[in-house]
Amino acid sequence: MKAANAIQVKNLTKTFGEFTAVNNISFHVGKGEVFGFLGANGAGKTTAMKMLIGILKPTSGKAQVANYDITSHANDVKKNIGYMSQRFSLYNDLTIKENITFFGGIYGLKKATIKTKTQALINDLGLHDEANKLVGSLPLGWKQKVAFSVSLLHDPQIIFLDEPTGGVDPITRRQFWEMIYREAHKGKTIFVTTHYMDEAEYCDRVSIMVEGKIEALDSPKNLKTQYKVDSMNQVFLKLARNIE
Numbered sequence: 001m002k003a004a005n006a007i008q009v010k011n012l013t014k015t016f017g018e019f020t021a022v023n024n025i026s027f028h029v030g031k032g033e034v035f036g037f038l039g040a041n042g043a044g045k046t047t048a049m050k051m052l053i054g055i056l057k058p059t060s061g062k063a064q065v066a067n068y069d070i071t072s073h074a075n076d077v078k079k080n081i082g083y084m085s086q087r088f089s090l091y092n093d094l095t096i097k098e099n100i101t102f103f104g105g106i107y108g109l110k111k112a113t114i115k116t117k118t119q120a121l122i123n124d125l126g127l128h129d130e131a132n133k134l135v136g137s138l139p140l141g142w143k144q145k146v147a148f149s150v151s152l153l154h155d156p157q158i159i160f161l162d163e164p165t166g167g168v169d170p171i172t173r174r175q176f177w178e179m180i181y182r183e184a185h186k187g188k189t190i191f192v193t194t195h196y197m198d199e200a201e202y203c204d205r206v207s208i209m210v211e212g213k214i215e216a217l218d219s220p221k222n223l224k225t226q227y228k229v230d231s232m233n234q235v236f237l238k239l240a241r242n243i244e
């Protein structure tokens with residue numbers, strides 16, 4: 001497996017009883033790449049992502065994340081990745097500062113580092129007036145921006161984002177993607193699932209999962225050429241919904 005890749009997946013499969021949720025998928029993600037992981041509801045994205053972040057054991061196949069085997073070195077994988085999901089991110093009943101301190105502690109950062117990082121994060125996001133407010137009182141878009149920054153506190157090489165912008169307005173989504181690009185330019189690898197096809201256009205490469213299998217994988221430009229359509233939305237509809 002090539003060391004230059006941040007993620008390397010070979011014949012990864014997960015079955016639940018008779019049902020195959022992830023069916024023999026193989027792909028790689030290069031360092032510093034923004035990789036979109038798409039699929040309709042139930043296609044198997046979350047199951048695949050859970051295996052890659054080391055919390056679900058594959059039935060068969062192999063994967064390396066940050067050069068660690070996801071089965072034999074799951075704890076090393078966890079230390080070297082950031083994770084953020086739309087469903088769970090921050091504690092609503094803690095302030096922004098308290099959330100940063102709490103997660104910094106979980107990531108094993110020293111007190112002084114947490115203090116410096118807290119200030120940097122608040123400065124970067126321009127959240128001086130909100131730093132001592134409960135996260136629950138913030139608009140969703142702001143929560144997600146803070147959650148993304150918190151997922152970066154321990155300086156992970158790879159960041160997994162599971163529908164990070166679900167339910168967020170278009171302007172905030174655009175700002176969120178600017179944050180993603182900034183991290184990619186620093187050399188971080190971004191693995192992101194989304195249901196927004198305009199966001200798929202922002203990815204360097206995109207894979208589309210259908211019923212547990214990866215049916216397409218290429219840059220948005222090449223996929224549009226391959227499927228002879230003008231948008232990623234049409235590519236997705238052709239594949240995931242089987243519409244001709």
Ligand SMILES: Nc1ncnc2c1ncn2[C@@H]1O[C@H](COP(=O)(O)OP(=O)(O)OP(=O)(O)O)[C@@H](O)[C@H]1O
Pocket residue numbers: 016019021039040041042043044045046047048
């Ligand atoms: N623990 C489990 N036991 C049995 N079936 C499961 C389990 N986890 C997931 N599945 C099934 O595997 C399939 C893929 O689910 P998964 O959550 O990975 O899809 P997804 O692509 O992430 O969908 P969504 O976009 O809705 O989150 C679904 O049919 C789901 O019901």
